[in-house]
Amino acid sequence: MEIKIMKNIMEANDRLAAENRALFRDRGMTAVNVMASPGSGKTSVIIQVIKSLGAEIDIGVIEGDIATNIDAETIGRLGIPVYQINTGGGCHLDANMIRMAVQNFTLKKRSLLLIENVGNLVCPSTFDLGEEYKLVIASVPEGHDKPYKYTSMFMAADVIILNKKDLMPYIDFDKDSFYKGVRAVNQKTHVFEISCRTGEGVQTFISWLRERVQEGM
Amino acid sequence: MEIKIMKNIMEANDRLAAENRALFRDRGMTAVNVMASPGSGKTSVIIQVIKSLGAEIDIGVIEGDIATNIDAETIGRLGIPVYQINTGGGCHLDANMIRMAVQNFTLKKRSLLLIENVGNLVCPSTFDLGEEYKLVIASVPEGHDKPYKYTSMFMAADVIILNKKDLMPYIDFDKDSFYKGVRAVNQKTHVFEISCRTGEGVQTFISWLRERVQEGM
Numbered sequence: 001m002e003i004k005i006m007k008n009i010m011e012a013n014d015r016l017a018a019e020n021r022a023l024f025r026d027r028g029m030t031a032v033n034v035m036a037s038p039g040s041g042k043t044s045v046i047i048q049v050i051k052s053l054g055a056e057i058d059i060g061v062i063e064g065d066i067a068t069n070i071d072a073e074t075i076g077r078l079g080i081p082v083y084q085i086n087t088g089g090g091c092h093l094d095a096n097m098i099r100m101a102v103q104n105f106t107l108k109k110r111s112l113l114l115i116e117n118v119g120n121l122v123c124p125s126t127f128d129l130g131e132e133y134k135l136v137i138a139s140v141p142e143g144h145d146k147p148y149k150y151t152s153m154f155m156a157a158d159v160i161i162l163n164k165k166d167l168m169p170y171i172d173f174d175k176d177s178f179y180k181g182v183r184a185v186n187q188k189t190h191v192f193e194i195s196c197r198t199g200e201g202v203q204t205f206i207s208w209l210r211e212r213v214q215e216g217m
Numbered sequence: 218m219e220i221k222i223m224k225n226i227m228e229a230n231d232r233l234a235a236e237n238r239a240l241f242r243d244r245g246m247t248a249v250n251v252m253a254s255p256g257s258g259k260t261s262v263i264i265q266v267i268k269s270l271g272a273e274i275d276i277g278v279i280e281g282d283i284a285t286n287i288d289a290e291t292i293g294r295l296g297i298p299v300y301q302i303n304t305g306g307g308c309h310l311d312a313n314m315i316r317m318a319v320q321n322f323t324l325k326k327r328s329l330l331l332i333e334n335v336g337n338l339v340c341p342s343t344f345d346l347g348e349e350y351k352l353v354i355a356s357v358p359e360g361h362d363k364p365y366k367y368t369s370m371f372m373a374a375d376v377i378i379l380n381k382k383d384l385m386p387y388i389d390f391d392k393d394s395f396y397k398g399v400r401a402v403n404q405k406t407h408v409f410e411i412s413c414r415t416g417e418g419v420q421t422f423i424s425w426l427r428e429r430v431q432e433g434m
């Protein structure tokens with residue numbers, strides 16, 4: 001009974017995600033689903049993208065949060081259109097939430113839609129939003145064993161950011177083990193090592209993202 | 218329909234949690250439900266507890282993980298009875314899982330049962346396991362805004378550990394803001410600032426825990 005309902009929910013979600021995907025392509029929007037644990041730097045990465053690409057590319061942001069709009073306010077202050085989704089306790093975004101949110105954006109062709117998911121390394125991985133890219137952010141202080149423990153998330157990732165690189169000297173982080181864990185479940189994904197705090201490595205990721213948005217047309 | 222099912226699941230869970238609670242009291246076990254984001258230091262805190270109290274108190278550990286047994290192996294090497302629960306993708310433990318797991322322990326009276334939940338700051342907070350104490354671990358690199366964003370978890374906490382205190386000099390962590398966020402949703406909880414890496418503050422928490430186990434009889 002429960003399993004059947006779960007299957008129905010996933011089927012309904014996949015159908016709506018496919019509609020979102022068609023809509024994004026039709027409108028020339030490159031949608032990126034940003035997923036991570038709480039405090040890994042989702043908002044910080046989005047801010048770096050806005051600061052680097054905001055002048056050349058039309059950017060919109062959907063902020064997923066359980067109950068607050070702290071991050072949406074931060075993004076809004078950068079002069080970027082932002083739409084807040086409060087899940088009301090829910091632990092992930094779904095395709096229907098995105099379908100409703102996206103109606104609020106009037107972006108030009110060749111635009112970038114950044115979707116910040118709820119801070120959670122488990123549940124968001126299984127819900128397709130219709131995005132073009134799933135960006136998973138890991139951070140150095142979380143430890144090198146995360147790809148082994150949260151395989152579904154690292155398996156789903158089209159691109160991975162390893163954030164807070166500046167903390168590497170103060171933490172026992174085994175980089176080889178991290179990469180081995182990533183490659184065990186995902187051979188194709190790009191990994192960018194960055195620090196949003198110092199700016200190190202950020203522009204390499206930005207160049208990759210710029211190309212993806214340009215390709216998107 | 219969905220809401221009704223959700224309600225039934227929660228009612229069933231609460232009933233089993235009450236049975237677990239009665240069993241724990243009957244057997245003289247103090248059960249602690251350890252919850253946190255991925256990589257905040259749940260296993261590290263459990264290791265500190267075992268090293269400090271393992272000689273004087275009978276300790277058992279239940280390890281909740283999505284698919285692996287990495288943490289259970291780490292704990293097992295310390296010579297402590299450990300039972301692994303793999304949730305198979307599930308994002309939290311529930312009372313029924315604990316009911317089955319607890320049958321595997323033959324601990325003396327005045328014992329301590331540490332339950333490491335799945336790394337997730339959202340879903341585990343609403344599932345009562347029958348534990349005596351909910352221990353929530355936040356860590357400095359996650360940032361001071363977590364109590365504002367994950368209110369349900371910080372509201373549920375009987376005790377909070379702020380871990381990775383040694384990273385404070387390298388991070389923009391506003392301690393006042395953190396405490397204000399905690400106090401806004403939870404006036405009673407204890408907060409212990411520690412570093413599992415350097416050992417700073419650990420013994421203050423251990424003393425608190427030792428007293429709770431002794432009171433438990």
